[in-house]
Amino acid sequence: MxxxxxxxxxxxxxxxxxxxxxxxxxxxxxxxxxxxxxxxxxxxxxxxxxxxxxxxxYAQFRFKPRGKKHIMVCTGTACHVKGADQVMDAIERHLGIQEGDVTDDMEYSLESVGCIGCCSLAPCAMVNQDVVSRIKPSRVSKIFPKKS
Ligand code: FES
Incomplete structure (x- = not known):
C-alpha cells in the first residue's frame, strides 16, 4: 500500500x-x-x-487481476469469420475459465478484444505482447500448456 x-x-x-x-x-x-x-x-x-x-x-478498467499470460482473443470481423468463437470456446474449456477470468494458479487470464491489426493471420490472439496466429481449436492445449 x-x-x-x-x-x-x-x-x-x-x-x-x-x-x-x-x-x-x-x-x-x-x-x-x-x-x-x-x-x-x-x-x-x-x-x-x-x-x-x-x-x-469505462471498459479500460479491470476488477480482476491478470494472469502471468494474458490472452486476448481477437473477435474482430476477420477473426470472427475464421472461427474466433470456436477458438474462445476451446480456450475456455481447456483452461477451465470463462472470458474475464483468471486461472487459479494465476498463469492465464482471458479476454476478448476487437481487431488487433493482424487480420491476415486470423483467427489470432495476443498473449501479453506476442501475436499467436491462425489458431486452431484443436491446437489450443499445445499453444497454452497448463502447468503440471
Ligand atoms: S479481426 Fe482479428 S486481427 Fe483483425
Whole structure:
C-alpha cells in the first residue's frame, strides 16, 4: 500500500482526479483491487458507489487481476469469420475459465478484444505482447500448456 499512498500524494483529492487515479492504480496493480478503490473513495471524499460507478462505466478498467499470460482473443470481423468463437470456446474449456477470468494458479487470464491489426493471420490472439496466429481449436492445449 506504500506505493498507493505515493500515488495518492501526487493528487489533490478533487473529483477530477478520479479517472487519472484509477488509471495509475490499475497501472500499479494490473487491475483495481477493492482495497485500492476504497482508499480512492476515502481520499477523494466520494462514495464507494460513485467510485465503482465511474470505474465500471469505462471498459479500460479491470476488477480482476491478470494472469502471468494474458490472452486476448481477437473477435474482430476477420477473426470472427475464421472461427474466433470456436477458438474462445476451446480456450475456455481447456483452461477451465470463462472470458474475464483468471486461472487459479494465476498463469492465464482471458479476454476478448476487437481487431488487433493482424487480420491476415486470423483467427489470432495476443498473449501479453506476442501475436499467436491462425489458431486452431484443436491446437489450443499445445499453444497454452497448463502447468503440471
Ligand atoms: S479481426 Fe482479428 S486481427 Fe483483425
Amino acid at each position: 506504500a506505493r498507493l499512498d505515493e500515488i495518492l500524494s501526487r493528487y489533490s483529492g478533487s473529483e477530477s482526479d478520479l479517472i487519472p487515479l484509477l488509471q495509475e492504480v490499475q497501472d500499479l496493480y494490473g487491475y483495481l483491487p477493492e482495497e485500492a478503490m476504497e482508499a480512492i473513495a476515502r481520499f477523494t471524499g466520494l462514495s464507494r458507489t460513485h467510485v465503482y460507478g465511474v470505474a465500471t462505466f
